């Protein structure tokens with residue numbers, strides 16, 4: 001893996017000047033992933049914060065070939081691009097080695113784009129799909145998605161007096177993708193460049209579909225101060241809310257095991273979206289969240305043979 | 307070498323696809339276009355094409371993959387019908403806005419609900435504002451020929467717009483007809499090599515499909531609208547060139563027995579074939595009825611329609627779809643709009659020609675020669691000053 005120094009001399013695929021919020025996790029993840037590629041890449045993106053804030057005509061922050069067409073179809077779009085590439089290679093119209101990366105938010109991936117993603121994974125296109133997971137539809141104003149954690153307040157699951165935030169557990173997309181029998185699926189984070197660079201490089205290297213689910217905190221929707229990205233990520237990993245792991249040809253490996261597993265409250269407390277959970281009477285919800293995290297973590301450890 | 311072959315409509319589409327041999331086909335099956343996909347998959351399985359065939363999981367993904375492949379610089383084609391076209395709706399606009407020269411065969415079929423697999427034009431009429439060029443086909447020969455011409459029209463540097471080749475579901479898609487086929491060499495030399503206006507695979511940084519706000523979106527739509535002005539000339543030129551090469555010329559509209567006609571019928575698709583027979587019979591018995599067949603519905607050939615229909619005293623339009631709650635139906639409203647208020651001050655400055663609208667054949671309901679003749683008689687009566695319903699139905703209980 002390239003050192004930070006080496007990476008700092010590489011040409012960036014996503015450059016500054018975009019309009020994503022200060023402290024947004026998404027562009028950090030995207031830059032790191034693009035830097036990890038040994039090959040030239042073609043990028044496709046779903047509608048969402050990342051796309052709208054980086055491509056405001058007549059400006060663009062993308063210094064790579066980039067296409068966006070709609071919200072739910074980035075995996076299908078990249079399928080077409082990759083199919084054309086394959087056709088060109090077969091016809092001798094190109095001999096370049098090119099890799100294809102699709103980016104989608106959690107809404108564009110877990111929800112409305114799941115069918116297109118599943119189809120593309122099953123068909124076996126040579127591409128990497130990256131979900132930058134900020135746990136809600138941020139671009140349209142923080143509505144719930146199936147990636148939103150239980151208990152979180154969003155604008156469609158507000159913390160009301162009768163219903164305190166989102167009632168459902170989040171979908172396990174990483175394992176849904178892995179269940180397609182793809183060679184590589186992993187969870188990573190905008191908060192650990194080594195982890196992300198290593199996994200992105202591996203995923204890009206795979207000949208066939210690969211999937212990366214990257215925790216990409218959103219200070220606006222999670223309601224925490226913008227400079228705190230790294231500490232929020234660290235808490236997500238140390239509480240095991242967002243475990244870092246890989247599934248390679250079905251084999252699970254845990255990438256990071258906290259020395260001391262912290263209680264879920266440590267992750268919830270700094271975030272305004274969970275503030276209502278701290279009120280007396282909502283201890284049960286926190287206990288339920290803790291139970292969700294614990295059982296997921298124990299299951300992962302078991303699957304990884306730990 | 308031209309060869310006379312007996313072939314079903316869908317097979318003719320698949321054969322055209324094979325002879326064009328595009329870089330990518332992304333498609334999803336739906337009755338009555340399924341055989342296109344199946345037959346093409348056989349060509350792929352037997353190594354008869356270089357095409358990368360993407361058997362997508364939905365029509366939304368089919369059009370998305372076509373847009374991706376076209377943006378990558380490929381020549382791209384697909385086929386669908388009805389609900390499939392409906393599912394593509396969002397992507398149809400994007401394909402046209404991104405100026406992707408995709409060719410799509412559409413077997414016209416009714417839209418649900420209730421579900422019905424048979425012919426009417428509701429599906430492509432629902433997509434008439436999406437920015438695609440719409441070519442209608444009267445018979446199997448025309449679908450085959452239209453598919454080949456569509457590639458040239460779509461990819462013309464002044465056009466760069468997607469084309470749908472419409473053909474009546476079952477009526478043409480499943481009917482066996484003898485057509486003049488063409489050889490791979492003939493088709494290849496006619497369509498030529500694809501010269502992509504844009505390719506993501508050249509690896510030059512570029513951003514396709516950006517966020518486009520109040521300060522630019524309108525100009526982009528305006529410049530898109532300008533592109534349609536070049537299309538009629540290209541359709542005519544390609545149709546002429548096709549005629550020179552293979553002996554069958556095509557235009558945006560076709561006049562049938564319009565010389566000296568007192569009234570005209572206007573229709574889209576396979577019904578034109580039946581109307582031609584009726585017109586022949588009526589002409590023989592001294593009734594001056596002509597037909598204006600519309601081949602290019604988008605862009606709408608308003609000036610040609612006006613020139614042709616200004617010669618008659620009354621017009622009878624056949625509409626095989628409805629605009630619910632609208633005043634008159636899709637073909638009728640286009641024709642009326644082309645005929646009236648044509649000068650800048652809104653005045654029609656000419657004789658006010660009565661134009662009738664009749665909805666027929668929804669959900670595959672057959673229309674008989676007798677029904678067509680009855681309608682033509684009605685139009686003749688109107689030309690003589692009789693009053694009838696302006697907008698009505700044929701063949702419904």
Ligand SMILES: Cc1ncc(C[n+]2csc(CCOP(=O)(O)OP(=O)(O)O)c2C)c(N)n1
Nearest residue numbers: 047048049071105106107108136137138139
């Ligand atoms: C078909 C369709 N439905 C809804 C929308 C509106 N929309 C645009 S982005 C978005 C949410 C994006 O959420 P996510 O994918 O999580 O990305 P984020 O903005 O959070 O980065 C929605 C609902 C749309 N553009 N297209």
Ligand code: SF4
Nearest residue numbers: 021024049138218220
């Ligand atoms: S709203 Fe959130 S996800 Fe969107 S740009 Fe701002 S911080 Fe990033």
Ligand SMILES: [Mg+2]
Nearest residue numbers: 105106136138
């Ligand atoms: Mg999101």
